Amino acid sequence: MLHLILLLSLSFQSQMPSILSTTFTLTNNCAQTIWPGILANAGSTPPASTGFALNPSTSRSIVTPAPWSGRFWARTLCSTDQSGRFTCASGDCGSGTVECSGGGAAPPTTLAEFTLAGGDGTMDFYDVSLVDGYNIAMLVEPNGSSASACAVTGCVAELNGACPVELKVGAGIACKSACEAFGTDEYCCNGVYGNPNACKPTVYSEFFKRACPRAYSYAYDDATSTFTCSSADSYVITFCPGLTTRVKSEGRESSGIRPLINDSMVFLGVRTSSAVAKDVTGMVIVGFGYLLVWVCYDR
Numbered sequence: 275m276l277h278l279i280l281l282l283s284l285s286f287q288s289q290m291p292s293i294l295s296t297t298f299t300l301t302n303n304c305a306q307t308i309w310p311g312i313l314a315n316a317g318s319t320p321p322a323s324t325g326f327a328l329n330p331s332t333s334r335s336i337v338t339p340a341p342w343s344g345r346f347w348a349r350t351l352c353s354t355d356q357s358g359r360f361t362c363a364s365g366d367c368g369s370g371t372v373e374c375s376g377g378g379a380a381p382p383t384t385l386a387e388f389t390l391a392g393g394d395g396t397m398d399f400y401d402v403s404l405v406d407g408y409n410i411a412m413l414v415e416p417n418g419s420s421a422s423a424c425a426v427t428g429c430v431a432e433l434n435g436a437c438p439v440e441l442k443v444g445a446g447i448a449c450k451s452a453c454e455a456f457g458t459d460e461y462c463c464n465g466v467y468g469n470p471n472a473c474k475p476t477v478y479s480e481f482f483k484r485a486c487p488r489a490y491s492y493a494y495d496d497a498t499s500t501f502t503c504s505s506a507d508s509y510v511i512t513f514c515p516g517l518t519t520r521v522k523s524e525g526r527e528s529s530g531i532r533p534l535i536n537d538s539m540v541f542l543g544v545r546t547s548s549a550v551a552k553d554v555t556g557m558v559i560v561g562f563g564y565l566l567v568w569v570c571y572d573r
């Protein structure tokens with residue numbers, strides 16, 4: 275009997291999903307090289323690499339233990355100077371090297387934040403945050419055989435060009451939060467504004483929220499910006515997701531959550547020339563179809 279129980283429990287264990295680690299697949303869909311950075315929160319073990327170069331159209335997997343909490347972001351426009359110091363125009367982590375080694379992202383930077391197996395130990399919490407500003411479009415997709423019920427989140431719009439001039443960094447390499455740009459308690463949710471009843475959306479947070487309805491736009495934006503998943507084996511983080519997003523998020527749009535993409539926005543921006551070319555080709559084919567129908571039935 276004991277043997278049977280042992281056997282049963284062994285086979286049961288082998289069928290349990292591995293909850294001791296989580297894999298993140300980082301994909302660079304941008305036209306340029308990016309340098310992802312990873313910061314484990316205090317008390318969490320850093321992954322084997324905390325920063326690396328990621329060429330266009332390539333992916334790299336990062337394994338973290340679970341429970342784990344930390345964040346992922348992209349550094350852009352990086353270079354090594356004559357003294358050998360590595361720096362980036364956005365998302366720099368201050369380490370002077372490609373590895374961030376415990377350094378966090380200098381704002382403004384789009385952040386993907388995770389708390390794995392947090393709370394009661396079965397739930398993952400994840401969000402994409404623009405509270406520290408924006409430097410790149412990001413998409414987070416829970417992945418795994420039963421993860422299809424878990425919402426995709428992210429900020430898919432290209433906001434560097436559309437950024438209000440008072441928040442813009444340089445010619446448009448990133449877009450500051452109002453807190454960083456103006457430093458007031460009202461924008462930073464500090465002082466008398468340090469609670470959700472007092473700190474409300476502003477015209478600046480609403481700029482981010484309209485473009486990216488599922489992303490955090492200010493510190494107390496939790497209700498529409500934090501997502502949970504209890505069944506993901508891995509998470510796919512895509513930088514510059516572009517138009518592929520629309521297809522990928524199909525079928526996951528459970529009611530009661532905001533759309534991932536605001537269809538009424540004109541500055542989704544992610545339309546690459548090849549995507550436009552595909553659209554034009556599609557329109558030509560549809561137009562030709564109509565013509566055929568018209569020619570065949572109208573006679």
Ligand SMILES: *[C@@H]1O[C@H](CO)[C@@H](O)[C@H](O)[C@H]1NC(C)=O
Pocket residue numbers: 299417418419507508509510
């Ligand atoms: C998604 O999950 C499946 C298994 O459930 C795995 O085979 C696949 O490699 C994962 N994809 C990515 C991009 O991590």
Ligand SMILES: *[C@@H]1O[C@H](CO)[C@@H](O)[C@H](O)[C@H]1NC(C)=O
Pocket residue numbers: 483484485487532533536537538539
């Ligand atoms: C989408 O954008 C329009 C125009 O800026 C705005 O009025 C609307 O509230 C946005 N929708 C969402 C879901 O944020």
